[in-house]
Amino acid sequence: MAKIRVAIVGVGNCASSLVQGVAYYREINDNTVGLMHWDLGGYDATDMEVTAAWDIDERKVGTDLSEAIFAKPNCTAVFAQVPQSGIVVRMGAVLDGMADHMESMPADRSFRVAKGGQPDKADIVATLKKAGVDVLVNFLPVGSEDAVKFYMECALEAGVGVVNCMPVFIASNPEWEQRFKAKGLPIVGDDIKAQFGATIVHRALTNLMRQRGVRLDRTYQLNTGGNTDFLNMMDRTRLASKKISKTEAVQAVLAERLADENIHVGPSDYVPWLNDNKLCFLRLEGALFGAVPMNIEVRLSVEDSPNSAGVVIDAIRCCKLALDRKEGGALIGPSAFFCKHPPTQFTDDEAQRMVESFIHPAPGLAGTVKCLIVAAGQGTRLRDVAPSKPLADIKGVALIERVIETAHAAGVREFVVVTGYEALRVEAFLEALASRRGIDITCVRNPDWAKANGLSVAAAEAHLGEQFVLLMADHLFDPTILSDLLARGGDPKGAVLAVDRRLKSPLIDPADVTRVETDALGAIRSIGKGIAGHNGLDTGIFLASKALIAAIRADLKDGGEGGISDGMRRLASAGHAHAFEIGDRFWLDIDDAVAHGEAERVTA
Ligand SMILES: NC(=O)c1ccc[n+]([C@@H]2O[C@H](COP(=O)([O-])OP(=O)(O)OC[C@H]3O[C@@H](n4cnc5c(N)ncnc54)[C@H](O)[C@@H]3O)[C@@H](O)[C@H]2O)c1
Secondary structure: OOOEEEEEEEOOOHHHHHHHHHHHHHHHHOOOOOOOEEEEEOOEEOOOOEEEEEEOOOOOOOHHHHHHHOOOOOOOOOOOOOOOOEEEOEEOOOOOOOHHHHHHOOOHOOOEEEEOOOOHHHHHHHHHOOOOOOOOEEEOOOHHHHHHHHHHHHHHHHOEEEOOOOOOOOHHHHHHHHHHHHHEEEEEEOOOOOOHHHHHHHHHHHHHHHHHEEEEEEEEEEEEEEOOOHHHHOOOOHHHHHHHHHHHHHOOOOOOOOHHHEHHHHHEEOOEEEHHHHEEEEEEEEEEEHHHHEEEEEEEEEEEHHHHHHHHHHHHHHHHHHHHHHOEEHHHHHHHHOOOOOOOOOOOOOOHHHHHHHHHOOOOOOOOOOOEEEEEOOOOHHOOOOOOOOEEOOOOEEEHHHHHHHOOOOOOOEEEEEEEEEEHHHHHHHHHHHHHHHOOOEEEEOOOOOOOOOOOOHHHHOOOEEEEEEEEEOOOOHHHHHHHHHHHHHOOOOOEEEEOOOOOOOOOOEEEHHHHHHOOOOEEEEEEOOOOOOOEEEEEEEEHHHHHHHHHHOOOHOOOOOOOHHHHHHHHHOOOOEEEEOOOOEEEOOOHHHHHHHHHHHHH
């Protein structure tokens, strides 16, 4: 398989660790240590080479990459021999890459700008093209707003994907993201989470407290280090976006946001002798059973730059996979798993599953079938929380946006949403979402929204192919349920329904859930709210064919209500309704304030 051609902007400590890492794994050919994936979608950890690099430091510009990565002020661990690469580090455009205070610091610890001319956009674009670059990796210092935007313009013009390792917001800025989408170029960002760093440990502990019912009252994360990243951040005016990025990464996994005065997360001090060793001090204070106080303190010591490279090496490969698949825009799952400030936050568990779904798209129907989402109902039981159920806010993201992102992560690319109650408002939201995220969404209005939900399915018939995914706008779920369902394939004369066998799940409202009875081979015998002798629950996730619509219409003709379950019952009696086992995977029907609270608790 072709190598991934990478361009590096900023040959600092993180770049050093990345280049060393590729050499290390080439040399020892050992896939047992330090990697989340040896093979990622057909690319192994050594399948990349740097074909262009830019820096501004006089000790790096003009030297071979294999020497520049060890030149001062780089100070990270040396763990691999790197052979001559033949790639000479080029002079970059300085812009705001060099903080003023850097000049007054000792040369061995700080940047020194190389003399001579600087390239313009045309020079960089020409080099990116000549070097056949697939992915540009941005390792510029925190606060380099202008420089980052300059290099992003170059990437867009040269037609290369981007991994944005630092906190100038590009992937998570809708306007920039849209520009990558429009050019069909993928971007993973923003601000890489380290492999086992302060952010992921802080998130894991915060999540653990949430899962165990412990209320988090106050927390801090103090980070100290002695590399140029920490030195650069001594200029607090450069820090604004880093602070947002790091703080939001923790706030996102909390059940309730902490007031600003109760959370402090940040780069805290520069201690030169620590070099690239980062020391992080974490404290979480909370309340246990009976509001009895507890606290935990953690001291984490990590070499900062290899810790980032262990994640960047996967982000680059995901970016290349998206290029291969001609998929542009922000990669939602990979960005959420690999970065602190992605376009949409998910818990680390959710994000990891999204990454696996992205790497292993379901064969068969993923990317080929449309997804019909029923969003027409009134949602009266959620009225106190939101006037329109699909737009109910769950941690800052509308419920229907979460459903669409989840299905997108599972490999669905085209959406048809049936609206009804509050149609104008829902349609306006979806139009804005489609343009913000570059997702293909068609709205279909169901004038009979107050009647049975099968009429919404029938209303969309003209927009659907022979088979389609059918989802409910108020059901959250693990994306692997859908990707596995797509991999399983459907019944061209019927429908397959994802079924949960955990009949006593605390997440279920027994009075409202639709019940399913199957035979031992998974054929559905009966389905409905009131049926007795059930052995499964309807999750609202279907892979259907137009036979379901025909069955709904037949039910109406015979005087039935025309609900989805009515259609499924008819398919069942013809032997064409099947159950798909979801195992212990997550799904949640958000019908009332209790379920909404649960959704807020389990999502990021
Ligand atoms: N180490 C981690 O775990 C980690 C995690 C998340 C994010 N990051 C971010 O990644 C970025 C890189 O970190 P690092 O430790 O390698 O920093 P670094 O200071 O070692 O490297 C930055 C490099 O950029 C060069 N540079 C400055 N201005 C430039 C310009 N205009 N054009 C080209 N090159 C320029 C510098 O000379 C230097 O070589 C930082 O923004 C950091 O905050 C690091």
